[in-house]
Amino acid sequence: MRDAAPQTIFLKDYTPFGFQVQDVHLTFDLAPNATHVTARIRFAPIKGAADKTFFLHGENVTLISAKIDGEVVTPKVTPEGLTCDVPDMPFTWETEVKIDPAANTALEGLYLSNSMYCTQCEAEGFRKITYYPDRPDVMSTFTVRINGPHGTLLSNGNPVASGDGWAEWHDPWPKPAYLFALVAGELIAHRDTFTTSEGRKVDLALYVRGGDEGKCAFGMQALKDSMKWDEDVYGRAYDLDVFNIVAVDDFNMGAMENKGLNIFNASAVLASPETSTDMNFERIEAIIAHEYFHNWTGNRITCRDWFQLCLKEGLTVFRDSQFTADMRSEPVKRISDVIDLRGRQFPEDQGPLAHPVRPESFQEINNFYTATIYEKGAEVIRMLKTLVGDAAYSKALDLYFDRHDGQACTIEDWLAVFQDATGRDLTQFKRWYSQAGTPRVAVSEAFENGTYTLSFEQDTPPSATTADPQPQVIPVAVGLLAVDGSEALPTQILELTEARQSFTFPGLAAKPVPSILRGFSAPVVLDHAADHAFLLAHDTDPFNRWEAANKLARASLLGTITKGSAPDPAWLAGIAQLLNDDTLDPAYRSLMLDLPGQSELAAQLHRDGHTPDPDAIWNAVHGLIQALSDTMADTLPALYAANQVSDAYAPDAAQSGMRALGSTVLNLLTRQDGGDQAQAQYGNADNMTLQLGALANLIRVGRGDAALAQFEAHWKDDRLVMDKWFGLQVGTAKPDDAADTAKALTGHAAFNWKNPNRFRATLGALAGHHAGFHAKDGSGYTLLADWLIKLDPVNPQTTARMCSAFQTWRRYDAIRQSMISKELDRIAATPDLSRDTTEMITRIREA
Ligand SMILES: [Zn+2]
Numbered sequence: 138m139r140d141a142a143p144q145t146i147f148l149k150d151y152t153p154f155g156f157q158v159q160d161v162h163l164t165f166d167l168a169p170n171a172t173h174v175t176a177r178i179r180f181a182p183i184k185g186a187a188d189k190t191f192f193l194h195g196e197n198v199t200l201i202s203a204k205i206d207g208e209v210v211t212p213k214v215t216p217e218g219l220t221c222d223v224p225d226m227p228f229t230w231e232t233e234v235k236i237d238p239a240a241n242t243a244l245e246g247l248y249l250s251n252s253m254y255c256t257q258c259e260a261e262g263f264r265k266i267t268y269y270p271d272r273p274d275v276m277s278t279f280t281v282r283i284n285g286p287h288g289t290l291l292s293n294g295n296p297v298a299s300g301d302g303w304a305e306w307h308d309p310w311p312k313p314a315y316l317f318a319l320v321a322g323e324l325i326a327h328r329d330t331f332t333t334s335e336g337r338k339v340d341l342a343l344y345v346r347g348g349d350e351g352k353c354a355f356g357m358q359a360l361k362d363s364m365k366w367d368e369d370v371y372g373r374a375y376d377l378d379v380f381n382i383v384a385v386d387d388f389n390m391g392a393m394e395n396k397g398l399n400i401f402n403a404s405a406v407l408a409s410p411e412t413s414t415d416m417n418f419e420r421i422e423a424i425i426a427h428e429y430f431h432n433w434t435g436n437r438i439t440c441r442d443w444f445q446l447c448l449k450e451g452l453t454v455f456r457d458s459q460f461t462a463d464m465r466s467e468p469v470k471r472i473s474d475v476i477d478l479r480g481r482q483f484p485e486d487q488g489p490l491a492h493p494v495r496p497e498s499f500q501e502i503n504n505f506y507t508a509t510i511y512e513k514g515a516e517v518i519r520m521l522k523t524l525v526g527d528a529a530y531s532k533a534l535d536l537y538f539d540r541h542d543g544q545a546c547t548i549e550d551w552l553a554v555f556q557d558a559t560g561r562d563l564t565q566f567k568r569w570y571s572q573a574g575t576p577r578v579a580v581s582e583a584f585e586n587g588t589y590t591l592s593f594e595q596d597t598p599p600s601a602t603t604a605d606p607q608p609q610v611i612p613v614a615v616g617l618l619a620v621d622g623s624e625a626l627p628t629q630i631l632e633l634t635e636a637r638q639s640f641t642f643p644g645l646a647a648k649p650v651p652s653i654l655r656g657f658s659a660p661v662v663l664d665h666a667a668d669h670a671f672l673l674a675h676d677t678d679p680f681n682r683w684e685a686a687n688k689l690a691r692a693s694l695l696g697t698i699t700k701g702s703a704p705d706p707a708w709l710a711g712i713a714q715l716l717n718d719d720t721l722d723p724a725y726r727s728l729m730l731d732l733p734g735q736s737e738l739a740a741q742l743h744r745d746g747h748t749p750d751p752d753a754i755w756n757a758v759h760g761l762i763q764a765l766s767d768t769m770a771d772t773l774p775a776l777y778a779a780n781q782v783s784d785a786y787a788p789d790a791a792q793s794g795m796r797a798l799g800s801t802v803l804n805l806l807t808r809q810d811g812g813d814q815a816q817a818q819y820g821n822a823d824n825m826t827l828q829l830g831a832l833a834n835l836i837r838v839g840r841g842d843a844a845l846a847q848f849e850a851h852w853k854d855d856r857l858v859m860d861k862w863f864g865l866q867v868g869t870a871k872p873d874d875a876a877d878t879a880k881a882l883t884g885h886a887a888f889n890w891k892n893p894n895r896f897r898a899t900l901g902a903l904a905g906h907h908a909g910f911h912a913k914d915g916s917g918y919t920l921l922a923d924w925l926i927k928l929d930p931v932n933p934q935t936t937a938r939m940c941s942a943f944q945t946w947r948r949y950d951a952i953r954q955s956m957i958s959k960e961l962d963r964i965a966a967t968p969d970l971s972r973d974t975t976e977m978i979t980r981i982r983e984a
Contacts, residue, residue: 451514724794875909
């Protein structure tokens with residue numbers, strides 16, 4: 138059974154379910170092709186409910202029997218679910234259904250991954266397990282019995298009892314069905330304990346396949362750190378006797394916060410120094426924290442409907458970014474987040490897929506797990522905290538937890554908490570939730586009789602979902618520097634609320650240099666002809682100092698691309714000085730060389746009225762790096778040597794910062810020594826960070842063949858390391874070779890395209906290679922479209938998500954546009970295309 142015809146669902150049509158679910162008892166008799174699920178659910182009609190229809194969702198399930206209070210009934214069954222006449226008083230509903238986990242390649246509902254049963258129910262996977270009101274505002278306690286010949290049988294909540302071939306679990310916390318989870322398999326547990334601030338001793342376990350036992354310690358420590366942090370910072374303690382995490386090879390997302398039983402993509406939890414890079418470790422720490430933090434922001438307080446997804450995701454991303462900043466470095470985390478926001482969210486917000494942080498409609502909710510909901514959603518909360526202040530933010534959060542614990546809530550509930558806690562009117566602020574598009578803020582300055590004036594103009598371009606954007610509340614953090622580099626006025630928050638607004642600063646001896654949007658205080662595009670070289674040298678705000686470097690690099694690159702001008706000497710000199718400044722954190726220095734993304738440059742060129750040429754952009758970026766390498770040639774060997782770690786490997790901030798800078802320097806050094814140092818580093822590396830960094834450089838200078846073969850031979854049995862091997866070859870290919878490289882890799886015996894990690898490592902790397910994907914012969918477009926068409930019937934969710942590679946197509950020249958348009962038409966014309974992919978392609982084509 139394929140998807141039903143696409144239907145648009147609107148926020149304004151929300152109606153509560155007409156029945157209360159009092160409790161749920163499920164029994165699973167596991168078998169790969171015929172798992173039987175028996176459900177016993179006590180329903181009670183809600184008096185005065187507007188909609189009294191008894192409709193239960195159910196897809197790809199075979200109904201065997203249905204009973205009400207023990208009497209057999211015959212519901213009306215459709216591909217989307219069933220309806221039934223039910224009593225006007227509390228009743229017990231019983232069904233038995235049959236499902237086929239082995240045939241479930243979409244990885245939604247109950248499926249098999251390497252002979253292990255696991256589930257993914259967010260957003261709408263539970264309806265593929267049994268008939269149920271599968272909507273987040275229906276919450277209930279669950280008792281689950283699992284019958285199966287497996288060593289490990291897990292579900293949500295606390296263990297009740299178990300025996301040979303069965304186990305029973307009970308979750309006392311009412312939850313929506315999307316938080317349901319079940320795991321069964323032959324797994325090994327890495328165990329630990331944590332005692333909460335409330336004195337509850339919690340048994341922790343991280344379940345993995347045999348052979349992965351050595352990759353658990355870091356994830357477990359990250360979990361304990363997260364549990365402690367949420368107690369210390371948000372006053373939130375854990376609330377069950379056990380907390381289990383399971384690593385799964387086949388998984389569409391990073392991880393899932395099911396109550397008491399988090400399920401993780403193996404790549405987001407398994408780590409060892411030999412197989413994982415520093416970036417992997419940091420990401421794992423952040424994802425474990427994120428899923429754990431959902432226990433309060435998402436599970437205890439959940440979303441009323443999927444339009445409110447940002448209620449749990451924006452807040453939880455914000456919380457995990459605070460955690461990472463506390464565990465590591467605040468400025469480094471902030472800069473990394475902004476790089477990510479500009480790389481993923483800005484293109485979405487400025488293209489055909491633009492949607493508000495809280496969308497008003499969708500066809501397939503899976504398509505709205507986006508950078509806008511998550512990352513912009515987090516930025517909105519960050520702004521809210523900036524506007525009300527830290528103390529009021531804490532007070533509002535306490536009120537949120539007190540008032541809404543156990544409820545399914547809306548953005549209105551969330552904002553009401555802030556209004557009640559602070560007395561502040563948030564009517565205008567709410568536009569951040571209802572308007573799509575990235576606001577642009579233009580700044581001009583004046584200085585007269587000791588008074589300095591900053592004038593702002595805000596403007597949000599219209600988008601598909603927001604035809605006439607209104608002015609937003611934009612907190613702009615501003616500091617003023619004196620000409621000698623000292624701070625004339627420390628950071629203060631200016632609140633923009635109007636389309637045009639000026640702020641004056643009297644009593645200044647001389648015209649200051651402004652440092653605007655410190656800490657990136659709002660997710661906007663700032664348009665300001667600032668003295669970036671001065672700010673690069675003197676700004677006291679670490680973010681804006683980095684931003685100055687970024688802006689100088691951007692201007693230099695744009696100059697090269699549009700006018701053929703030489704790299705900017707001010708940038709070269711400023712960066713050379715900063716990289717050698719030992720007083721600065723190595724991780725921060727390394728970020729100074731993080732140039733604007735090539736796709737971002739294309740967006741800027743398009744905004745400025747040019748047609749971006751991907752090859753010209755690629756050449757300009759590589760030319761700028763070469764120029765820096767030449768400028769710094771004499772100092773590179775010493776700087777490289779100074780950033781080698783002699784202690785035993787640890788994935789902490791200090792060591793990974795040194796390795797990041799060492800790796801940045803190696804990239805420059807390789808352009809001088811032809812790869813000699815990279816070869817030495819590859820030979821001596823005792824950790825994946827150094828090994829992979831060296832390998833990338835060897836490939837770039839054409840010396841990678843032997844190392845690639847050695848790497849493959851050594852790591853062929855480690856699927857996560859092999860993902861890196863696939864991805865690296867595509868990512869480091871020359872633009873003209875990228876599609877061919879990816880195509881050749883799809884013919885490799887280890888290219889298991891049904892595994893989302895391997896698919897993304899290869900085809901996702903191509904989509905992320907700007908000049909390679911947009912190669913002028915169209916080979917990148919065709920290859921990706923071929924594979925999306927092939928993957929769609931197997932895994933619509935991953936297919937649809939990867940269609941976003943085409944979202945920026947209107948930026949490019951007529952020939953590229955026509956080639957992309959042809960591929961979009963070809964995908965759209967595929968028979969039985971999934972609802973997920975149909976919606977994405979339709980939105981992208983309508984650009
Ligand atoms: Zn989340």
